[in-house]
Amino acid sequence: MSKQPTASRPSPGSTGASRVAELELDRVTVRFGGLVALSDAALTVRPHTVHGVIGPNGAGKTTLFNVACGFVRPDEGQILRRGEHLTRLRPSDLPGLGMARTLQGLGLFDRVTVLDNVMIGADRHARTGFWASALAWPTSGREERALRERALGALAELGIADLAPLVAGSLPYPLRKKVALARALVGEPELLLLDEPASGLAADEIDDLGELVRGLTDRMAVLLVEHHMDLVMRICDDITVLDFGRVIAHGPPEQVRNDPAVLEAYLGEDV
Amino acid sequence: MERISRLVGSTLARHLLVAALGMVVVVMALTAVSDFRRFQLAEMACLAIAAGGLTVLTGLNGQLSLGHGALMAVGTYTTALLLPDRDASTPLVLVVLISVCTATLVGALVGVAAARLHGPYLAGATLALAVAVPGLALHFRETLGGEQGIPVVAPPPPGWAEDATYFLTASDLTPRGWIAFLAWSTLILSFLLLANLSHSRVGRRWRAVRDDPVAAELAGIVVGRSRVSAFMVSAAAAGAAGSMLALVVRLAAPGSFTLALSLTLIAAVVLGGLGSLTGALLGAALLTFLPQFVTQIGRDAGLDDVRAAELAPLVYGLVMVLVILLAPGGLFGVIRGALTRRRARRALAARSVEASTSTRPDPDSPPDEQLTDPSGDHRTATTTEGAPR
Numbered sequence: 001m002s003k004q005p006t007a008s009r010p011s012p013g014s015t016g017a018s019r020v021a022e023l024e025l026d027r028v029t030v031r032f033g034g035l036v037a038l039s040d041a042a043l044t045v046r047p048h049t050v051h052g053v054i055g056p057n058g059a060g061k062t063t064l065f066n067v068a069c070g071f072v073r074p075d076e077g078q079i080l081r082r083g084e085h086l087t088r089l090r091p092s093d094l095p096g097l098g099m100a101r102t103l104q105g106l107g108l109f110d111r112v113t114v115l116d117n118v119m120i121g122a123d124r125h126a127r128t129g130f131w132a133s134a135l136a137w138p139t140s141g142r143e144e145r146a147l148r149e150r151a152l153g154a155l156a157e158l159g160i161a162d163l164a165p166l167v168a169g170s171l172p173y174p175l176r177k178k179v180a181l182a183r184a185l186v187g188e189p190e191l192l193l194l195d196e197p198a199s200g201l202a203a204d205e206i207d208d209l210g211e212l213v214r215g216l217t218d219r220m221a222v223l224l225v226e227h228h229m230d231l232v233m234r235i236c237d238d239i240t241v242l243d244f245g246r247v248i249a250h251g252p253p254e255q256v257r258n259d260p261a262v263l264e265a266y267l268g269e270d271v
Numbered sequence: 272m273e274r275i276s277r278l279v280g281s282t283l284a285r286h287l288l289v290a291a292l293g294m295v296v297v298v299m300a301l302t303a304v305s306d307f308r309r310f311q312l313a314e315m316a317c318l319a320i321a322a323g324g325l326t327v328l329t330g331l332n333g334q335l336s337l338g339h340g341a342l343m344a345v346g347t348y349t350t351a352l353l354l355p356d357r358d359a360s361t362p363l364v365l366v367v368l369i370s371v372c373t374a375t376l377v378g379a380l381v382g383v384a385a386a387r388l389h390g391p392y393l394a395g396a397t398l399a400l401a402v403a404v405p406g407l408a409l410h411f412r413e414t415l416g417g418e419q420g421i422p423v424v425a426p427p428p429p430g431w432a433e434d435a436t437y438f439l440t441a442s443d444l445t446p447r448g449w450i451a452f453l454a455w456s457t458l459i460l461s462f463l464l465l466a467n468l469s470h471s472r473v474g475r476r477w478r479a480v481r482d483d484p485v486a487a488e489l490a491g492i493v494v495g496r497s498r499v500s501a502f503m504v505s506a507a508a509a510g511a512a513g514s515m516l517a518l519v520v521r522l523a524a525p526g527s528f529t530l531a532l533s534l535t536l537i538a539a540v541v542l543g544g545l546g547s548l549t550g551a552l553l554g555a556a557l558l559t560f561l562p563q564f565v566t567q568i569g570r571d572a573g574l575d576d577v578r579a580a581e582l583a584p585l586v587y588g589l590v591m592v593l594v595i596l597l598a599p600g601g602l603f604g605v606i607r608g609a610l611t612r613r614r615a616r617r618a619l620a621a622r623s624v625e626a627s628t629s630t631r632p633d634p635d636s637p638p639d640e641q642l643t644d645p646s647g648d649h650r651t652a653t654t655t656e657g658a659p660r
Contacts, residue, residue, distance in 0.1 A: 069489065095491035107486030109479050120479045120490045126472050130500065133471035134464045136283035140471060144282075147472075162618060170615040183490070 020083045022047050022191045022221040023068060023099075028077035030063055030245075037063040038074070039245045045191065045238075050213060050222045052232040055242035056265055061225045062104070064242065065195055068223070069094060069101050081191075095124035100189035104196050106180045110169030114160070114179050117168050118151035121183035125150065154186035155179075158212075173200055185216075192216065194224040198231050210235045233257060241265065282470045290463045297455040301448060302440045309451040310519065311559060316454035317343075317516040319555035320461050322539040323548050324508025327465055329537075330546020331474055332501035333481030334385055335393055338400030340533035342506045344525075345377050345404070346370040346513025351421040351523035352414075363426050367457070370514035371507050378506020379499060386498040401533045405525035420524025423517045425450055454515040461508050462548050468504065469548070477501050542594050544601025553602050561587060 023045040030038040038060045045051045053061050066072040068079065070089035079086045081097055094100065100121070109117050126147055128140040155161040158178045163171065168179055177200070184192060197213070198206045206228060213222055214235050226232050232239060233253045240250040243265040249256050256262055301309055325339050349370040353361050361369075381400060385393055408415040415421065428449035436444035468474050479487040480497045488494050517523050539558050543550025562583035569579030598605045 091485075091488040092491050092493045094489055101489050103486060103489070107483045107489070109482035109486065111482055112475070112478050116475055116478070120475060120487070120492075123472070123476065124491055128472045130473055133473040134468050136281075136286065136467040136471065138281075138283075141281055141283070144472070162622065166615050166618055167611055170611070172619075187490075 020047075021045055021080065022082065023223065024078075024080040024083075025064070025068065026078040026080065028064070028067055028074045028079070030060075030067060030072055030074050036245050038067070040077070041242065041245065041247050042077075043240045043247070043250065045221050045223050047190075047221050048217045049237035050217060050224065050235050052236035052239045053223070053225045053242065054227075054229070054232055054239060058244075059242040059265075060245040061242055062195070063245075065101070065193060065223075065225055068193060069099075095187050095189075098188075098190040099193065100184040100187050100191075101193040102180050102184050102195055102197065104199070106176055108168045108176055108180055108183075110167070112168065113164065114155065114166050114168050114171070115148065115151055115164040117179055118154055118164075118182050118186050119147050121186040122147050122150045122154075124187050151182075151186055154182045157185070158182050174202070174205055177201065181212075188219075190220050192220050192222045194222060194226075196225055196227065198226055198228045206231055282467060286463055286466050286470075289466075290459050293459050294456070297459070298439075298452070301451055301455070302436075302442070306445055306447050309445070309447045311563075313447070313451035313454040313515070313519040315555050315559035316451070316458045317512045317519060318535070318539060318559060319512075319552050320454075320458050320515065321509045321512035322536050322543070322551035322555050323458075323462055323465055324505040324512070325536050326540045326543070326546055326548065326551045327469065327477075327508070328501050328505035329540060330544075331469060331481060332477040332498060334498060334501065335390075335537075336385070336397040336502075336505070337394050337530075337533050337537065338381065338397035338404075339505070339509050339536050340528045340530070341400045341404035342374050342378055342381075342509035343513035343516060343532070344408075344523075344528040345374045346510035347517040347523045347527070348408070348415060348421070348513075349373045349510075350514040350517035351423045354424055354426070354517075355421075356424055359424065359426075363453075367511065367514045370517075371510040374510020374513065375503050375507040378503045378509070381506070382499040382502025385502055386495045398530070398533075401528075401530050405528045408523075408525040416524070418525065420522050420526070423521045423523060425518045425521060450515075450518050454519060457511055457515050461511055462552075465504070465508065466548055469546075473500070538591060540601075542591065542601060544604035544607070547601065547603040547607070550601050550603035557590070558587075561590070 021044045023043075025041060025043050028038055028041045029036070041060065041064060043051070043053070043064075053064060055061050063072060067074050070086075070091045070093060073089075079089060081099070086093075086097070109120065126143055128137075128143050131137075132140045152161055152164060155164055158181060160175060160178050160182065163175060163179070168176065171179065177197075181194075181197070184194075194213070198209055201209065210231050213224070216222055224232075224236075236253055238250065239253055239256045241248050241256060241259070241262050243261075248261045248265060249259040251259075301312065304312070321339055321343050325336060328334050328336055347370075350366055353359065353366045353369060381397070384396060388396055408420070409417055425446065427446060428444050432449060432452070433444045436442070436448070476487070476492050476497055477500075479490065479492060480494050484494045487497070516527070520527065535558055539554030540551055541554070542557055543552065543554030565583045565586045566579045569582040570576070574582070594601065600608045
């Protein structure tokens with residue numbers, strides 16, 4: 001485990017400390033062999049905002065996400081979480097840092113129930129050790145019940161509590177997507193990373209998703225990678241635009257929308 | 272009332288109840304059958320303990336081991352070395368515990384290597400273990416007895432057990448009966464612990480690592496550590512099985528731990544249903560009693576002894592093929608799969624009536640395939656490789 005910043009967070013109203021970024025990528029460069037996937041990329045996720053990362057295919061969006069999660073270690077540059085340097089960040093450190101991420105391919109645990117999927121997401125709140133589990137010690141039973149309540153609460157919030165006993169792999173895609181989101185939310189992260197949350201959803205489902213994500217901002221900051229330009233423009237407070245691994249623009253939606261560099265990058269693209 | 276429902280809901284209470292019932296059935300069965308059957312039942316118990324450990328490793332954690340016979344051998348040889356003659360002073364419980372610990376330790380070493388491998392590479396590495404360990408016995412002829420092996424002197428039944436048997440059944444407790452009782456007690460105890468683990472946070476984390484290592488990692492699970500712990504638990508069960516086997520066959524010899532033993536364990540686990548302890552028990556029973564049963568049928572049908580004996584492997588192979596074709600989830604998986612499918616269909620039907628919104632199917636796979644039994648697919652042995660998607 002790497003060092004974990006203190007859990008106490010200043011209330012949004014307070015001055016000074018609340019300005020500390022939930023996540024800051026500072027001049028991050030990633031090379032895969034001769035290919036430069038990210039070059040001097042920087043972005044800052046402010047507390048209680050939705051931050052979008054967009055860009056044409058192959059612009060380095062996913063690499064940027066993978067750097068923020070510890071899947072890819074940057075060759076240069078730094079990752080800061082609330083002002084603290086995250087050196088040697090590993091994906092398994094995320095829950096301890098108050099972060100959660102959804103995966104493009106969902107990454108559901110297909111052969112266990114929806115409830116178990118979400119309970120894994122809440123695992124950060126569990127303490128039961130090996131021997132308490134093997135002996136089914138009463139404390140472990142109590143903790144399991146608490147975890148189950150928590151997971152059911154997260155499912156209910158997304159309106160899918162009735163799916164709890166079903167095997168996750170048996171569900172249709174949009175429902176699986178909701179389960180993946182519930183699994184990320186149940187850990188009560190303060191920073192949520194969403195990897196293409198709208199892909200594969202119908203128009204009305206995308207609208208619901210937008211509303212949901214907006215509603216999350218009183219509890220957490222959201223960083224998302226997304227192709228649906230409508231959605232991004234509608235729900236994001238800040239947008240960072242990548243092209244060929246470089247940040248070509250960033251700012252609020254209305255500014256980014258009219259940026260000549262962004263228009264050029266997207267020219268000829270099927271969006 | 273609420274207290275009762277809570278007690279039934281408690282994992283421990285439920286498992287203890289099943290264990291107690293199992294104990295009663297075992298005692299009744301062991302007193303009812305002949306001494307030869309007791310020996311067979313004891314052998315079956317050994318196979319089942321190891322299969323139970325393997326089903327946790329393969330079924331719950333998705334790691335394949337072709338080397339569990341070798342881990343059993345570690346348990347057997349440890350027990351044999353600790354019980355050199357009738358005057359051996361180490362208490363039996365301690366002997367078994369030390370054997371379990373030794374096997375767990377070896378399992379930890381193998382597990383550390385295994386955690387970095389997957390699919391065919393893992394199978395290959397554990398296969399090497401299955402081949403190498405019996406070879407050690409030939410190499411260290413002085414201490415491990417070479418081809419002949421080490422005789423094991425099983426301690427005689429203690430006074431209380433003899434008294435209790437006489438009191439309950441009005442007959443004497445035979446040494447074989449005592450050992451069979453020990454083996455089945457070990458089986459029940461180890462299955463109790465394995466079942467508890469499977470239903471706990473630990474089991475849930477193992478399954479998460481099996482189904483999607485990347486997502487499991489994001490949930491805060493250190494995948495390597497989880498895999499090693501599963502391997503250690505599985506090795507501990509194999510060690511207990513080996514220790515009991517030493518007492519049952521009264522010999523620790525390399526001939527008992529051929530590759531065939533490891534494969535038999537896999538067969539028991541697959542036949543019964545991956546990840547299910549009941550399945551492991553069923554599989555072990557089938558593999559212990561089927562050959563003899565078939566041979567007997569062959570004899571009754573007028574075949575001579577040699578031909579009758581040849582029937583067994585044929586039927587064995589046939590059963591294996593049939594189970595894989597008709598019930599890929601194993602014998603126990605068939606029942607569970609049907610229940611799961613029906614529940615999914617009903618809940619989704621209720622949902623679509625209620626919401627009557629159109630849901631689009633997963634673009635990756637046809638919906639019919641999605642509804643198949645979760646324990647019925649074959650991806651268990653191959654873990655998905657770690658690129659984040």
